[in-house]
Amino acid sequence: MQKEKKQVRIGMIGYKFMGKAHSHAYRDVPFYFDTNVEPVMQAICGRNEEAVKNAAQKMGWNSYETDWRKLIARDDIDLIDIVTPNNLHSEIAIAAAKAGKHVFCEKPLAITLEESKEMLKAAEENNVLHVINHNYRFTPAMQWAKKIIDEGKLGKIYHVRAKYLQDWLMDPDSPMVWRLSKEVSGSGAHGDLAAHSIDLARFLAGEFKEVCGILETFIKERPMTKECTSDETSGKVDVDDASLFLARFESGAVGTFEATRFAGGNRNGNRIELNGEKGSIRWNMEKMNELEVYLHEDEPGLQGFRSIHCTEDVHPYAGNYWPPGHIIGYEHTFINLIADMLNAIDNRDKMEPNFEDGVRNQAVLAAVAESSETKAWVSIEDLID
Amino acid sequence: MQKEKKQVRIGMIGYKFMGKAHSHAYRDVPFYFDTNVEPVMQAICGRNEEAVKNAAQKMGWNSYETDWRKLIARDDIDLIDIVTPNNLHSEIAIAAAKAGKHVFCEKPLAITLEESKEMLKAAEENNVLHVINHNYRFTPAMQWAKKIIDEGKLGKIYHVRAKYLQDWLMDPDSPMVWRLSKEVSGSGAHGDLAAHSIDLARFLAGEFKEVCGILETFIKERPMTKECTSDETSGKVDVDDASLFLARFESGAVGTFEATRFAGGNRNGNRIELNGEKGSIRWNMEKMNELEVYLHEDEPGLQGFRSIHCTEDVHPYAGNYWPPGHIIGYEHTFINLIADMLNAIDNRDKMEPNFEDGVRNQAVLAAVAESSETKAWVSIEDLID
Amino acid sequence: MQKEKKQVRIGMIGYKFMGKAHSHAYRDVPFYFDTNVEPVMQAICGRNEEAVKNAAQKMGWNSYETDWRKLIARDDIDLIDIVTPNNLHSEIAIAAAKAGKHVFCEKPLAITLEESKEMLKAAEENNVLHVINHNYRFTPAMQWAKKIIDEGKLGKIYHVRAKYLQDWLMDPDSPMVWRLSKEVSGSGAHGDLAAHSIDLARFLAGEFKEVCGILETFIKERPMTKECTSDETSGKVDVDDASLFLARFESGAVGTFEATRFAGGNRNGNRIELNGEKGSIRWNMEKMNELEVYLHEDEPGLQGFRSIHCTEDVHPYAGNYWPPGHIIGYEHTFINLIADMLNAIDNRDKMEPNFEDGVRNQAVLAAVAESSETKAWVSIEDLID
Amino acid sequence: MQKEKKQVRIGMIGYKFMGKAHSHAYRDVPFYFDTNVEPVMQAICGRNEEAVKNAAQKMGWNSYETDWRKLIARDDIDLIDIVTPNNLHSEIAIAAAKAGKHVFCEKPLAITLEESKEMLKAAEENNVLHVINHNYRFTPAMQWAKKIIDEGKLGKIYHVRAKYLQDWLMDPDSPMVWRLSKEVSGSGAHGDLAAHSIDLARFLAGEFKEVCGILETFIKERPMTKECTSDETSGKVDVDDASLFLARFESGAVGTFEATRFAGGNRNGNRIELNGEKGSIRWNMEKMNELEVYLHEDEPGLQGFRSIHCTEDVHPYAGNYWPPGHIIGYEHTFINLIADMLNAIDNRDKMEPNFEDGVRNQAVLAAVAESSETKAWVSIEDLID
Helix, strand or coil: CCCCCEEEEEEEECCCHHHHHHHHHHHHHHHHCCCCEEEEEEEEECCCHHHHHHHHHHHCCCEEECCHHHHHHCCCCCEEEECCCHHHHHHHHHHHHHCCCEEEECCCCCCCHHHHHHHHHHHHHCCCCEEECCHHHHCHHHHHHHHHHHCCCCCCEEEEEEEEECCCCCCCCCCCCHHHCHHHHCCCHHHHHHHHHHHHHHHHHCCEEEEEEEEECCCCEEECCCCCCCCCCEEECCCCCEEEEEEEECCCCEEEEEEECCCCCCCCEEEEEEEECCEEEEEEHHHCCEEEEEECCCCCCCCCEEEEECCCCCCCCHHHCCCCCCCCCCHHHHHHHHHHHHHHHHHCCCCCCCHHHHHHHHHHHHHHHHHHHHCECEEHHHHHC | CCCCCEEEEEEEECCCHHHHHHHHHHHHHHHHCCCCEEEEEEEEECCCHHHHHHHHHHHCCCEEECCHHHHHHCCCCCEEEECCCHHHHHHHHHHHHHCCCEEEECCCCCCCHHHHHHHHHHHHHCCCCEEECCHHHHCHHHHHHHHHHHCCCCCCEEEEEEEEECCCCCCCCCCCCHHHCHHHHCCCHHHHHHHHHHHHHHHHHCCEEEEEEEEECCCCEEECCCCCCCCCCEEECCCCCEEEEEEEECCCCEEEEEEECCCCCCCCEEEEEEEECCEEEEEEHHHCCEEEEEECCCCCCCCCEEEEECCCCCCCCHHHCCCCCCCCCCHHHHHHHHHHHHHHHHHCCCCCCCHHHHHHHHHHHHHHHHHHHHCECEEHHHHHC | CCCCCEEEEEEEECCCHHHHHHHHHHHHHHHHCCCCEEEEEEEEECCCHHHHHHHHHHHCCCEEECCHHHHHHCCCCCEEEECCCHHHHHHHHHHHHHCCCEEEECCCCCCCHHHHHHHHHHHHHCCCCEEECCHHHHCHHHHHHHHHHHCCCCCCEEEEEEEEECCCCCCCCCCCCHHHCHHHHCCCHHHHHHHHHHHHHHHHHCCEEEEEEEEECCCCEEECCCCCCCCCCEEECCCCCEEEEEEEECCCCEEEEEEECCCCCCCCEEEEEEEECCEEEEEEHHHCCEEEEEECCCCCCCCCEEEEECCCCCCCCHHHCCCCCCCCCCHHHHHHHHHHHHHHHHHCCCCCCCHHHHHHHHHHHHHHHHHHHHCECEEHHHHHC | CCCCCEEEEEEEECCCHHHHHHHHHHHHHHHHCCCCEEEEEEEEECCCHHHHHHHHHHHCCCEEECCHHHHHHCCCCCEEEECCCHHHHHHHHHHHHHCCCEEEECCCCCCCHHHHHHHHHHHHHCCCCEEECCHHHHCHHHHHHHHHHHCCCCCCEEEEEEEEECCCCCCCCCCCCHHHCHHHHCCCHHHHHHHHHHHHHHHHHCCEEEEEEEEECCCCEEECCCCCCCCCCEEECCCCCEEEEEEEECCCCEEEEEEECCCCCCCCEEEEEEEECCEEEEEEHHHCCEEEEEECCCCCCCCCEEEEECCCCCCCCHHHCCCCCCCCCCHHHHHHHHHHHHHHHHHCCCCCCCHHHHHHHHHHHHHHHHHHHHCECEEHHHHHC
């Protein structure tokens, strides 16, 4: 009974937490969005055959591969979706682009700024669509915030205040995992969490000019788990537990940023506040459907932050789901992004956030890391050019 | 690549708001839950062929019917899912049960208490699984609340305080719809919203003993829309806009209840509070992932409502989704309920809430309606027996 | 250095919790308000000489008496302030009025409706100022709410939802006190707490038409303390622990009311919500400086409850205190009320809330109590006339 | 009727906003606290005779002076209270100490670190009590936080996150005032607001080690008011509108700090969060009675921030006021501090925060200002020694 739609055949590399989130979104996007292009869950790829086979079956992929190069080489794949650990992003993305596949890559784009620039170059030279998964932009609340900022409702922005607070690592007995290895992850909370805050800040307040910050590791040794191949009983944590920095923006705004895995009671506290000459917004991913807005032009005596439930038709994406007041969750950020990506493929458009956004984000990450070493302010422009 | 699983083939009657929510849940449940039984979206039914055909395609149903009796007669259907307007529930459910199909019915179970009793009788006599969709029970927060109450953490319950506040009807120019016709809906906010509050109260605090209340209609005439078949330019609203009642419970607890479509600023404010001899809980569906808990045994000076983000593995259903702090939404209440329903089919168990819950709920609804007429307290037991 | 101001010489009867609150307010009012009339703390009265002497010294009263009749007889007293247990209000107030003294009386006005009517009659016949201390009206937030309702910002009111939740009695071992004796208090949570909710509802939404409710006692026996004169080891609680009722207002609005001393975690949760055809308000005394306001005319997408910090010059009384954002507390409600009372004395005006408000409040209390006995709705008008 | 108490005779210099807050506290402290020493409001001092005379009368001072040197010279003054603009603090405080008077000084202690050190030296050499008015420490919530941190309930502190957000200056047409002149104020938001955050951080998390920050002025010209003596129509703002900095603490904790007068919707948003190895706290002066506490040792599934209403007897100072749930306000921070100061005088104790705290605070302020110039990290210890 299916009417003919154009299809984009997905090949996804990796299948853990992000693999689950992406897979679910491919399944759900045609239900909620009436795109001209539909995703086909063609193949999934992982090194452990038993595990990837099970994942394919569980999540609804048509086939699997154990070698990502083979996946990229397949004719029946149009888009490569990269959800591997960070150190594999660049090699895979560049190979995919050279093979003429569209590329959808998890954040942070790469381990180093240099790698990220090569990824962008490869994608542009091969004229493929390139997208980075900064999914938090795709909450109705953040899209709505962008819209009212663009309309001038907040006026010129003075302050950006972004915190990404988690607490899963606060127990000193929590074991070593790949996210704690610099070789595999590049960084800790910095690339994992601050990257998201940087993206939201760029989305809402424009480009960074310079930064000064510190990367801090509170617990420097952690117990090894059995799965670790090493004989050691404990491992050295060589990534940051927390990232803190100050920023100046091109627009003249100033910002404070903080990302940590040691903020007890904050399970996923991705918060951002902006203060402008005419108003303010506040948002917290833990209450992602709510946007707080202050408008200074409100009648005297009736000024105060409004708590807006961004679940109405007027709020971006929200009309695709449920009636007002019926909330959506974390997974819908992926569905919304992928709906846009399918439309971009259909229209042969660029879309944001793309690898250029990834490079600019990586430049800020790199600048903070450099600043943490040199204890000096670092200009972003110098790194981008 | 699919391993063999048992299947239950669904036939769904109706395809609007609830049809969308149920359809989505059938699609998603195998992704999140590892049930032995998998749902097959076999057929959908509606009177308008063009519309039902489109709905089937959009939502992923294998076939469609335009006559619900034909659907029930099909051999390839194991379970009938009823998402029609309320006045059709009983006839369809009874026919389905007699045909040996499991029945999953939207709330309120029927227009009248008598009908609801007949539905229960038919389901029991034909030995089919019967389930009523009080989906709000299936938030992790409400399931967790039930668990801590059953463990005695709140002690004996003194107070139930339940409000279901919406505001979509507060505009006097909002037109007539089927939900405003007594013939089709049975009641207004009462059966639509108070039914949910009654279910949560029964779930958490046990059976009602007696009630006293009022049903109120603020706007008694509304404009007709073009779709209305009548020649009239305005229609008479003969259902309640708001339902308010007091209750005594079998346990000795007392309660206040309120449901309305005229509470500006409350898009879907399904709130409940319980106070017991050892503690309290507070919850609001608009922030459904959060449960507030007060424990009187907490150390002096450190007593206060805890805001618990029910997104951890320890919270019911939450472990099937995302890491702590990553919220789920309205649609997941349906997925959770259906996962339980599939397991009940697999285990040939009863499940709750079922048609007996539906009858008991309907008895409370009927008692309040009677009380609104007689201006007297009405005993529930007298209606049930 | 004092410039000549008119003075009103206060004689206060009682000196416990309310005595402390009133005394403090008399001390503070000249500091914050520039009234033409200044209060003089002339005399305080209590039966226990040692205790009243100490209280006078501690709180700054110029003299003391041990017989309230003597206090009333004194020439140097202009206003009698009654903060005794409820059963003494009427006799004292009537005697004071007959002696030509202004009367300021704690709530509830009396033990019975009949008594309260006699108090009003005595005050009117003797042409003295009569004031009842419903202090919660005198928060800037509630005064501001009144103002925006009077301006029509909420339109016609549909719903009143008032709860007064405390928890100091939830421990079954909490001993007998005078507030738990019907002879002394008249009622429990009903007269103590519901009376406040009734006053706020009347203030904001107008007169009650009819009510239906229940008074409930959860713990019927409590241990006696040594101070009790009885030989019994436990005492019978003959007042309500909780009061719940429904109401219809003259305006057509409907309301739910609940007052309890058994709502764990709510230390002083005096909450009220109103929903009107154009907007809503929400307020909670525990966060008394904040008023939440929803305006339906706000731009689509920007609708939501505003959290207004009522600490600006535009908010009633707030300009007498501190800059915006610097909160005031419980005691300031007394200061504000007394400032108004001094102005009323200066201007020979009536002021609200007065004994007529007390009578109307008492009528609602009496109607609910009667309803709890008869299990029927009770008309207020029948009781007033 | 007054029993004999020891007295401390106060001479206060200045009488605007802070003068009002101090004066009120002197009036109220004997009412709430049973100290052995009572304050006598002996004399107030200001240059404008008419204004200071009126202030004395309005606020209840026994006499007035127009020359602060005369005030200090008076025999009937025991304590000098300095509430002048910041540039006068050091000269007055040093003169007062040399005259053997106790000194109570507003924050920031001085314009420069050097001055503040001289003030400390003078106070110590003359053996007088010296106190700096960091009043926010004296909320029950912050004192309670200190207590639970000292008991180890949060464990080792990892993060301090302090923001002091105001918005009174966001209007570009808001005129020049003394607080915007560097000569008079020393700095803008930095000394006015960040000084408070620094004090709370020191109080709760110990000494600062090094800082890096920026001071930013968004609006550099403002209109002159008629009161300005200058002929210019606009004035140059030479103080910061906002102060942002990162910090490392001696303990190993890291912190982000931000103070601004441009955060729309935040009237007095003095917020602080701490995350430790065992728990977290959150607090906001706008809701000063509430302390949020997260304890990681709470039972799984019941972990979450508790909202504690710090109005119980167990909470510091709260027992002196009202029953649980009845809030206090901004002015009570002054009353609490002064009660402690009177006890310190009685016991010939030191008290905190004193001029040493003032010096350490000033050192952090100076370090941030230096860092803003040099764009480098600045060590606190180097400045203190």
